[in-house]
Amino acid sequence: MPGDRNYSYADGDQSYAWSPDSKWFAVNFLHPEQWIGQVGLVKATGMEPIIDLTRSGYGGYGPRWAMDGNAVVYVSDRDGMKNHASWGSQGDAYAIFLTNEAYDTFKLNKEEAALAKEDEEKNEEDKDEKEEEKAKGKKKEEEKDKPVEPLKIDLDGITERRVRLTPNSSDLSGAVLSKDGEKVWYLAAFEKGTDLWQYEVRSRETKILHKMGDGWAGGLMLDKEGKKLFYMGDGGISYYDTEKSENKSVGINGEMVLNEGAERAYLYEHIWRQVKKKFYREDLQGVDWDKYKAEYQRFLPYINNNHDMAELCSELLGELNASHTGAGYGGDEVQNADATAYLGLLYALEPGPGLRIAEVLPNGPATKDGSRIKAGHVIERIDGEVVAADVDPARYFNRKAGRYMLLDLLDPKTNTRWTQTVKPITSWEENQLLYKRWVEKCRHLVDSLSGGKLGYVHVRGMNDHSFRVVYEEALGRYHDREGLVVDTRFNGGGWLHDDLATFLNGKTYMRMEPRGQKLGTEPQFKWQKPSVVVMSEGNYSDAHMFPVTYRAMGIGKLVGMPVAGTGTAVWWEGLQNDMWFGIPQVGMIDNNGNYLENQQLEPDVKQALDPGAVSTGRDQQLEEAVKVLMQ
Numbered sequence: 001m002p003g004d005r006n007y008s009y010a011d012g013d014q015s016y017a018w019s020p021d022s023k024w025f026a027v028n029f030l031h032p033e034q035w036i037g038q039v040g041l042v043k044a045t046g047m048e049p050i051i052d053l054t055r056s057g058y059g060g061y062g063p064r065w066a067m068d069g070n071a072v073v074y075v076s077d078r079d080g081m082k083n084h085a086s087w088g089s090q091g092d093a094y095a096i097f098l099t100n101e102a103y104d105t106f107k108l109n110k111e112e113a114a115l116a117k118e119d120e121e122k123n124e125e126d127k128d129e130k131e132e133e134k135a136k137g138k139k140k141e142e143e144k145d146k147p148v149e150p151l152k153i154d155l156d157g158i159t160e161r162r163v164r165l166t167p168n169s170s171d172l173s174g175a176v177l178s179k180d181g182e183k184v185w186y187l188a189a190f191e192k193g194t195d196l197w198q199y200e201v202r203s204r205e206t207k208i209l210h211k212m213g214d215g216w217a218g219g220l221m222l223d224k225e226g227k228k229l230f231y232m233g234d235g236g237i238s239y240y241d242t243e244k245s246e247n248k249s250v251g252i253n254g255e256m257v258l259n260e261g262a263e264r265a266y267l268y269e270h271i272w273r274q275v276k277k278k279f280y281r282e283d284l285q286g287v288d289w290d291k292y293k294a295e296y297q298r299f300l301p302y303i304n305n306n307h308d309m310a311e312l313c314s315e316l317l318g319e320l321n322a323s324h325t326g327a328g329y330g331g332d333e334v335q336n337a338d339a340t341a342y343l344g345l346l347y348a349l350e351p352g353p354g355l356r357i358a359e360v361l362p363n364g365p366a367t368k369d370g371s372r373i374k375a376g377h378v379i380e381r382i383d384g385e386v387v388a389a390d391v392d393p394a395r396y397f398n399r400k401a402g403r404y405m406l407l408d409l410l411d412p413k414t415n416t417r418w419t420q421t422v423k424p425i426t427s428w429e430e431n432q433l434l435y436k437r438w439v440e441k442c443r444h445l446v447d448s449l450s451g452g453k454l455g456y457v458h459v460r461g462m463n464d465h466s467f468r469v470v471y472e473e474a475l476g477r478y479h480d481r482e483g484l485v486v487d488t489r490f491n492g493g494g495w496l497h498d499d500l501a502t503f504l505n506g507k508t509y510m511r512m513e514p515r516g517q518k519l520g521t522e523p524q525f526k527w528q529k530p531s532v533v534v535m536s537e538g539n540y541s542d543a544h545m546f547p548v549t550y551r552a553m554g555i556g557k558l559v560g561m562p563v564a565g566t567g568t569a570v571w572w573e574g575l576q577n578d579m580w581f582g583i584p585q586v587g588m589i590d591n592n593g594n595y596l597e598n599q600q601l602e603p604d605v606k607q608a609l610d611p612g613a614v615s616t617g618r619d620q621q622l623e624e625a626v627k628v629l630m631q
Contacts, residue, residue: 074096175220182202355379504526
């Protein structure tokens with residue numbers, strides 16, 4: 001299989017399996033100029049073309065031989081539910097039978113299969129009797145391994161002999177078919193975590209063999225005898241004995257002496273080599289990668305911790321002048337570290353004592369039923385401690401998220417004091433409140449400036465969840481608006497550019513009108529009215545690719561500030577010492593033949609944000625977007 005028929009995005013993502021007779025491979029491969037994985041067969045001679053088994057726009061992956069080489073089992077999302085925005089779906093296991101005989105046997109119902117088994121057993125008994133007669137008076141020779149019979153593969157109509165094995169689509173992480181083809185064992189998540197399931201093909205009965213709990217499991221394999229199912233899960237390697245109906249872990253114990261310096265030297269070499277092999281341009285954008293390897297390598301002997309190691313590797317990767325690079329370290333979590341809790345309150349920037357509340361965030365801890373806290377009130381004590389003017393207020397909130405705290409408050413207008421119990425939240429939770437507050441302000445601003453004619457949506461990330469928000473708001477809240485302001489500022493990326501642009505590019509081609517009632521137009525599920533996209537210096541990765549797509553499709557105008565060229569697909573590789581690093585390895589080329597990476601995207605209407613104006617509640621970029629769209 002030539003190299004242009006596959007592409008490795010991340011190590012370990014290629015799949016193939018030897019046939020029992022060692023004359024074929026079951027492989028994953030790609031059609032020319034299409035990144036959809038298919039399943040096929042390749043002769044081990046390497047002299048014949050790939051036989052395409054799946055031939056599907058849904059693709060397939062993870063092929064394995066089954067039933068002594070009479071079938072190939074693989075996974076696909078053909079029948080599974082899919083995310084609204086294309087990426088992410090449920091999967092099923094499928095089998096393609098290589099002979100008509102194997103296919104016909106698999107299709108037998110329970111009664112037919114039982115009769116066929118009786119005939120087979122009778123034939124075996126007759127054969128054994130004849131063999132015994134032959135062997136009389138002769139010395140029994142030692143049994144030797146029988147030669148493996150060559151596989152029979154009937155290619156005529158092979159693509160019609162495909163069967164869906166799993167009864168329900170799921171978050172599937174492995175499936176195998178029993179040697180007799182009567183049971184399917186698979187790992188699927190329906191509830192808390194991944195469980196081991198069994199499906200009886202003849203009776204169509206399904207049951208859970210082993211519940212894993214909340215964790216993930218994968219790597220399901222059947223042993224040679226077809227009796228034990230091995231898998232990764234429950235914190236290690238386990239197996240399920242199908243005869244004894246019991247699950248056991250495979251105990252692994254071991255110790256090693258780690259030479260951390262040698263490991264870091266190896267990982268440094270590994271990072272350098274991976275970039276050389278996987279960077280999206282073979283010339284590495286003209287960077288002398290060998291020179292920089294030597295330049296930074298001389299510091300390695302002085303590195304004695306992984307935080308500094310990650311910093312060193314980030315400096316090396318930074319020489320590439322590319323997005324999606326850098327390294328980090330996720331280990332050595334500090335026990336009982338400082339963690340400030342929050343009350344969903346914004347405070348006045350003035351000296352204490354006490355904290356004067358400037359604003360109460362909607363749906364925060366201080367808005368619960370019975371709360372008397374309002375803007376202008378002062379928090380004088382927290383859990384009995386006076387909020388002093390010379391103490392950082394964060395000290396009073398340290399490590400208290402999720403635990404009730406006692407506040408002593410003052411209303412200066414009425415000189416009333418009272419005590420109230422509040423349950424603080426984490427910084428992440430308060431950030432969600434602040435985000436919703438910002439979106440609501442932007443929505444109100446666009447509504448006010450347009451006199452209620454335009455709608456506003458913010459695309460927080462290039463992902464399924466954000467797409468659903470846009471879809472819901474555009475076709476719901478703003479169904480009667482004349483235009484839509486699509487705000488992509490501060491978006492860190494993902495993979496949504498085509499779905500979002502296609503949604504915004506709806507063109508009316510017919511109306512639905514039963515008995516004079518106007519039910520709408522086609523396409524029903526796309527935005528068919530004008531729109532404008534707001535972008536800023538904070539757009540990154542796919543949030544760069546989306547406005548490029550929006551312009552290329554001629555949908556509308558781009559308003560805001562230039563976006564740096566960061567449109568590549570990245571692989572963030574994790575290392576065994578809890579480090580990670582990034583390689584931008586799939587480059588995107590526009591219709592002019594230029595890479596998006598390092599190609600700055602200019603808006604149609606340039607508008608900066610003035611910090612002074614922002615501090616008064618203005619948003620000049622939204623103001624300009626409304627003006628452009630209203631025109």
